[in-house]
Amino acid sequence: IFFIIYNSCNPAAQERLLLNTLGLPVRPRPRSHGPVPPLLWKMLRRAESQHKASDLCVVSEFGVRGNIVRFVQDQGRVSSGPSSHCPECVERHLFFNMSVLESVEQLSLARLELAFRGDRPSALSASLFRVLRATLKGVGRDGARKLLVSQSVQLPCGSLRLDLTGVAESWRRPGANLGLALVVQPSPASGAPWRAPEVRASLVVVTLNPLHCRSRRKRSAYYLPVTPSNVCKPRRLYIDFKDVGWQDWIIAPQGYVANYCHGECPFPLSESLNGTNHAILQTLVHSFDPKGTPQPCCVPIKLSPISMLYYDNNDNVVLRHYEDMVVDECGCR
Numbered sequence: 001i002f003f004i005i006y007n008s009c010n011p012a013a014q015e016r017l018l019l020n021t022l023g024l025p026v027r028p029r030p031r032s033h034g035p036v037p038p039l040l041w042k043m044l045r046r047a048e049s050q051h052k053a054s055d056l057c058v059v060s061e062f063g064v065r066g067n068i069v070r071f072v073q074d075q076g077r078v079s080s081g082p083s084s085h086c087p088e089c090v091e092r093h094l095f096f097n098m099s100v101l102e103s104v105e106q107l108s109l110a111r112l113e114l115a116f117r118g119d120r121p122s123a124l125s126a127s128l129f130r131v132l133r134a135t136l137k138g139v140g141r142d143g144a145r146k147l148l149v150s151q152s153v154q155l156p157c158g159s160l161r162l163d164l165t166g167v168a169e170s171w172r173r174p175g176a177n178l179g180l181a182l183v184v185q186p187s188p189a190s191g192a193p194w195r196a197p198e199v200r201a202s203l204v205v206v207t208l209n210p211l212h213c214r215s216r217r218k219r220s221a222y223y224l225p226v227t228p229s230n231v232c233k234p235r236r237l238y239i240d241f242k243d244v245g246w247q248d249w250i251i252a253p254q255g256y257v258a259n260y261c262h263g264e265c266p267f268p269l270s271e272s273l274n275g276t277n278h279a280i281l282q283t284l285v286h287s288f289d290p291k292g293t294p295q296p297c298c299v300p301i302k303l304s305p306i307s308m309l310y311y312d313n314n315d316n317v318v319l320r321h322y323e324d325m326v327v328d329e330c331g332c333r
């Protein structure tokens with residue numbers, strides 16, 4: 001498929017085809033290149049070292065099924081100061097745009113991570129609400145929101161994690177996502193002036209795209225022996241994402257060894273060419289009638305996956321596994 005891009009006279013259509021193969025509706029054009037969460041680097045490295053052995057449709061870090069991991073950025077903007085019934089409260093609106101998920105994706109996990117940074121040791125109480133209705137006073141006060149958790153957090157460095165899988169699933173319905181409201185206040189209330197902590201929020205979302213999750217074929221203990229170069233075998237092909245102009249959204253890898261199959265499937269088809277019975281018969285017929293019947297084709301019989309880390313159109317960092325991206329073995333079929 002990458003080959004087509006180089007050779008095509010209609011690069012835009014071919015790029016669309018390729019993006020489709022990768023499960024992307026459009027070419028991502030990230031506006032900012034934010035930091036890559038260390039956990040995603042770790043997961044990428046682990047996936048790369050265990051590709052041959054592990055089940056790519058399970059995210060073992062979280063113990064759930066999935067082949068896409070996103071760190072969805074908080075896009076909440078509104079924050080409001082104290083109100084009459086809670087003079088020390090500071091409120092912030094959090095919004096995670098779930099429309100980055102394709103409808104075919106099955107949501108396995110959504111975990112909210114809040115990191116609090118204060119300027120000195122202290123304690124605060126943090127309450128998180130799901131906003132149910134937007135009201136005139138702002139993003140849902142009083143009956144327009146539902147308490148999800150209320151917890152005490154220690155500063156200067158505190159954190160809060162919350163499983164939001166159910167909430168995130170319901171956010172996927174159009175119009176259902178009004179975000180969250182985070183309310184913090186000093187604990188115990190002191191009455192003295194205070195500086196609200198800095199809060200960084202991200203939603204880790206694991207989904208499964210079943211189209212990219214076919215069951216893995218068993219790895220055979222079979223390898224192509226060294227053969228004369230005109231016989232069917234894997235040839236080295238390195239795909240550099242720079243050549244395709246994709247270096248601005250793909251974080252890693254910068255390219256990969258894709259390989260391809262090329263060569264003849266001559267009569268008599270030796271066992272090493274791993275032909276099917278059908279291919280063996282076809283070479284036989286071809287040897288009698290070379291014009292009427294072609295040789296069998298030299299095609300991939302074993303492929304392995306790659307993992308990619310990239311920015312999507314909403315500047316989220318995404319880790320994704322793709323099956324069948326590297327040719328390991330070829331055969332005559």
Ligand SMILES: *[C@@H]1O[C@H](CO)[C@@H](O)[C@H](O)[C@H]1NC(C)=O
Pocket residue numbers: 097098099100313314
């Ligand atoms: C969410 O993202 C989609 C697609 O990236 C965009 O069209 C939409 O405007 C965003 N919604 C909000 C509320 O920002």
Ligand SMILES: CC(=O)N[C@H]1CO[C@H](CO)[C@@H](O)[C@@H]1O
Pocket residue numbers: 220222271274301302
């Ligand atoms: C993928 C495949 O068909 N592999 C076969 C290649 O041939 C050996 C024996 O010659 C088989 O054991 C493999 O299953």
